[in-house]
Amino acid sequence: MAEKLLEIRKLTTGFVTEKGLVKATDQISIAVDKGQTLCLVGESGSGKSVTSLAIMRLIDYAGGMILEGNIDFHGQDLAAKKQEEMREIRGNRIAMIFQDPMSSLNPVFTVGDQIAESLQLHQNKPAKEAAQMAIDLLRLVGIPAPEIRAKQYPHELSGGMCQRIVIAIALACNPELLIADEPTTALDVTVQAQILDLLRKLQAELGMSILLITHDMGVAAEIADRIAVMYAGAIVEEGTVEEIFEHPSHPYTIGLLQSIPGFEGGRGGELYTIKGTIPPIGQLPSGCRFHPRCPHAMQICREREPQDFLLSEDHRAACWLFGDKPAQADDREEVNHA
Numbered sequence: 314m315a316e317k318l319l320e321i322r323k324l325t326t327g328f329v330t331e332k333g334l335v336k337a338t339d340q341i342s343i344a345v346d347k348g349q350t351l352c353l354v355g356e357s358g359s360g361k362s363v364t365s366l367a368i369m370r371l372i373d374y375a376g377g378m379i380l381e382g383n384i385d386f387h388g389q390d391l392a393a394k395k396q397e398e399m400r401e402i403r404g405n406r407i408a409m410i411f412q413d414p415m416s417s418l419n420p421v422f423t424v425g426d427q428i429a430e431s432l433q434l435h436q437n438k439p440a441k442e443a444a445q446m447a448i449d450l451l452r453l454v455g456i457p458a459p460e461i462r463a464k465q466y467p468h469e470l471s472g473g474m475c476q477r478i479v480i481a482i483a484l485a486c487n488p489e490l491l492i493a494d495e496p497t498t499a500l501d502v503t504v505q506a507q508i509l510d511l512l513r514k515l516q517a518e519l520g521m522s523i524l525l526i527t528h529d530m531g532v533a534a535e536i537a538d539r540i541a542v543m544y545a546g547a548i549v550e551e552g553t554v555e556e557i558f559e560h561p562s563h564p565y566t567i568g569l570l571q572s573i574p575g576f577e578g579g580r581g582g583e584l585y586t587i588k589g590t591i592p593p594i595g596q597l598p599s600g601c602r603f604h605p606r607c608p609h610a611m612q613i614c615r616e617r618e619p620q621d622f623l624l625s626e627d628h629r630a631a632c633w634l635f636g637d638k639p640a641q642a643d644d645r646e647e648v649n650h651a
Contacts, residue, residue: 315346315347315348315349316346316347317344317345317346317347317385318345318346318347318349318386318387318489318490318522319344319345319368319384319385319386319490319522319524320343320344320345320383320385321341321342321343321344321364321368321382321383321384321385322342322382322383322385323340323341323342323381323382323383324338324340324341324342324364324367324379324381324382324383324384324392325338325339325340325341325379325380325381325382326338326360326363326364326367326372326377326378326379326380327377327378327380328375328376328377328378328594329376329378330595332595334380335594335595336380336546336594336595337360337363337377337546337594338360338363338364338367338546338547339546339547340381340382340547341360341364341382341543341546341547341548342548343541343548343551345490345522345523345524346522346538347489347520347522348516348520348521348522349522349523349538349539350516350522350523350524350525350536350537350538350539351522351523351524351525351537351538351539351540351541352525352526352527352532352533352536352537352539352540352541352554353365353524353525353526353527353541353543354526354527354528354529354530354533354540354541354542354543354569355528355542355543355544355569356528356544356591357528357591358545358591358593358594359543359544359545359546359591360543360545360546360547361494361526361528361543362412362494362495362526363377363546364526364543365409365492365494365524365526367379367384367392368384368391368407368492368524369399369403369407369409369492370391370392370394370396370399370403371403373396379392386402386406386407386490387406387489401435404431404434404435404486404488405435405436405486405488406486406488406489406490407488407489407490407491407492408482408483408484408485408486408488408490408491408492409483409491409492409493409494410476410479410480410483410491410492410493410494410496411479411494412494412495412496412498413498414472414475414476414478414479415467415472415475417479418467418475418478418479419467420466420467420468421466422466423463423464423465423466424451424462424463424465424466424467424470424478425444425447425448425451425462425463425464426447427478427482428446428447428450428451428463428478428481428482428485429443429444429446429447430443431482431485431486432446432447432485432486435485435486436486444463446485447463447481447485448460448463450481450484450485451463451477451478451481453481453484453515454477454478454480454481454484454511454515455477455507455511456474456477456478456481462474472500472504473500473504473507473508476496476497476500476504476508477508477511479496480496480508480511480512480515484515484519487519487521488521489521489522490521490522490523490524491512491516491521491522491523491524492523492524492526493512493523493524493525493526494526495526495527495528496508496512496525497509497527497529497532498527505532509532509535509536512525512536513536523536525537530569530570530572530573531573533554534554534558537554538553538554539551539552539553539554539627540552540553540554540557542557542563542565542566542569544565544591544602544603545591545592545597545602545603546594546597546602547602547631548631549563549565549566549603549630549631549632550562550563550565550566550628550629550630550631550632551628551629551630552624552625552627552628552629553627553628556624556625556627556628557628558570560624560628562624562628562630562632562634562635563603563630563631563632564603564607564608564609564632564634565587565603565606565607566630568585568587569587571585572584572585572586572587587606588606589605589606592605598615599615599616600613600614600615600616600617600618601614601615601617601618601619601631601632601633602618609634611633613633614633617633619631619632619633622635
């Protein structure tokens with residue numbers, strides 16, 4: 314049985330607004346095994362980035378807070394740690410790649426200095442040794458002429474190179490867990506493929522686990538071992554990449570997969586869309602949060618929020634299509650699809 318590196322249990326987060334405290338994520342439960350890649354997928358506004366900020370405890374600096382739940386990392390509850398304690402973990406044992414590489418890098422420092430800073434801070438490396446290690450890291454992430462690039466500033470590099478710099482900073486201290494928040498969103502398709510190949514290569518070489526956040530099911534298919542589908546602050550389906558793509562069960566997951574453009578058919582055809590929009594934070598509908606957009610909504614969906622139904626040992630979904638009695642956590646009997 315695989316060893317769990319990160320286990321999140323019933324994580325609920327919130328933000329204080331003019332209208333009071335509103336929940337951003339609700340009872341999130343996911344786990345990442347050692348050496349595994351878990352993809353958190355969903356539309357913008359689903360709560361994916363908030364979940365990553367909560368794991369890193371950066372949500373504290375964004376006006377948010379953890380209201381309930383545990384974030385178990387190597388037997389330590391990160392949700393209960395003070396910020397002073399988190400500084401020993403953040404950037405060292407857990408690292409993060411943020412969405413926009415250009416805004417993640419400091420424009421007034423060379424990229425080499427920015428990589429070396431992490432090594433000096435977390436591993437007490439002397440300046441000269443840290444500078445050489447920074448060059449080695451640039452070489453590791455596929456930057457050509459790393460000795461020259463280390464002396465350049467972010468504005469002198471392309472978007473793809475800046476993303477590789479951000480990855481190099483994240484990998485500087487050999488983290489056990491890498492959180493990648495939409496690492497390919499701002500890149501063209503060719504560079505996107507290169508970054509995904511790079512992440513796979515580095516994961517194999519370094520043995521780290523990856524939590525990848527994306528709205529692109531195609532990206533998830535390429536790199537994931539497991540997929541957790543998130544909607545309006547909650548996990549609505551989770552399973553292995555094979556289960557999710559071969560047997561999608563929640564109507565939202567099915568909609569996401571149908572929205573992927575294919576090569577079949579004539580040009581100019583209408584793309585599939587999920588009707589409606591994701592509800593604003595603090596304005597969730599009653600019952601199932603997806604029912605206003607769901608083509609299979611029933612009366613029970615409008616009245617009661619579904620709990621998880623176990624579809625197989627490695628596959629769960631929160632949808633009333635599978636009955637009105639949620640499966641227990643230790644129940645491994647398959648639930649028939651409606």
